[in-house]
Ligand SMILES: NC(=O)C1=CN([C@@H]2O[C@H](COP(=O)(O)OP(=O)(O)OC[C@H]3O[C@@H](n4cnc5c(N)ncnc54)[C@H](O)[C@@H]3O)[C@@H](O)[C@H]2O)C=CC1
C-alpha cells in the first residue's frame with residue numbers, strides 16, 4: 001500500500017504510528033514530519049522510522065495522514081498542497097476540519113478522508129469514524145479504514161455527523177477518566193488508600209465496559225441489575241439525579257460538538 005506519512009507526531013500521531021507498527025507495517029514504509037526537532041528525534045529513536053520535512057514527505061508518500069491541531073491545518077496544507085499528486089490519499093484526523101476545507105487547499109480533484117479517532121487506539125481499543133470527501137474512491141476509503149483498523153474499531157458516518165462523533169468518542173475517553181478521578185476521590189474521602197481506590201474503580205470500569213460489549217444488553221437493564229430496591233445504588237443514583245448529572249453530560253457533549261464546528265473556521 002506504499003509509504004504512509006504522518007504529519008504532526010504529537011499524542012495522536014504517535015498513537016497511530018505505534019499502532020501501525022504493532023499491526024506489522026514495516027518501519028521503512030512509515031515516515032513522520034514534526035515541527036519540534038527534539039520530538040522528531042525521540043520518535044525516530046524509539047520506532048526506527050524516518051523523519052522528513054513536510055515537502056519531502058508529501059513528495060514521497062502515497063498516503064498522507066494529517067495529525068496537526070486544527071489551528072495548524074491551513075498552514076500545513078498550503079505548504080504541502082502543491083506536492084499532493086492525483087494518486088495520493090489525504091487522511092485528516094483533525095477535529096472540526098471538513099473535507100471541503102482540505103480539498104479547497106489542494107489541487108483540484110484530490111482524494112480526502114476525514115477521520116475522528118480516539119486515544120484508546122494506543123491499546124488497540126480505539127474507535128474511529130471515517131467520512132469520504134467528494135473525490136475519494138471506495139478503494140481509497142477502504143484503505144483509510146484499514147489504516148485505522150490497526151488500532152481498533154472503525155465505522156463510517158455521513159460527514160455532517162463528524163462533529164457529534166468528535167464530541168462523543170473523540171473526546172469521550174476524557175469524560176470517562178473524569179468520572180474515574182471523581183470515584184477515586186470518593187474512595188479517599190471514605191478512608192481508602194488511593195491505590196486501593198484506583199484498583200477498585202479501574203477493574204469496575206473494565207468489567208462494566210466488557211458487560212456492555214459482550215452481553216449486548218441495554219445499559220438501563222445492566223444498571224437496574226445493580227440497583228436493589230431500597231439499597232445502596234438507588235441511594236447514590238438519587239443524588240446523581242438531584243445534581244442533574246445526566247443533563248450535565250448531554251450539555252457537555254453538545255458543547256464539544258459546538259466547539260468542533262467552530263474549529264472548522266481554521
Ligand atoms: N488527542 C486526542 O485525543 C485526539 C486528537 N485528535 C486530533 O488530532 C490532532 C492532533 O492532536 P494531538 O496529537 O492531541 O496534538 P499534539 O499537539 O500532541 O500534536 C500535534 C503535533 O503536530 C506538530 N505540528 C504542528 N504543526 C506542524 C507542521 N506544520 N508540520 C509538522 N508538525 C507540526 C506539533 O509540533 C505537535 O507535535 C488534532 O487535530 C486533534 O483534533 C483527534 C482525536 C483525538
Ligand SMILES: O=C(O)[C@@H]1CCC=N1
Pocket residue numbers: 095166170171
Ligand atoms: O480535544 C480535542 O480537541 C481533541 C479532539 C477530540 C479529542 N481531543
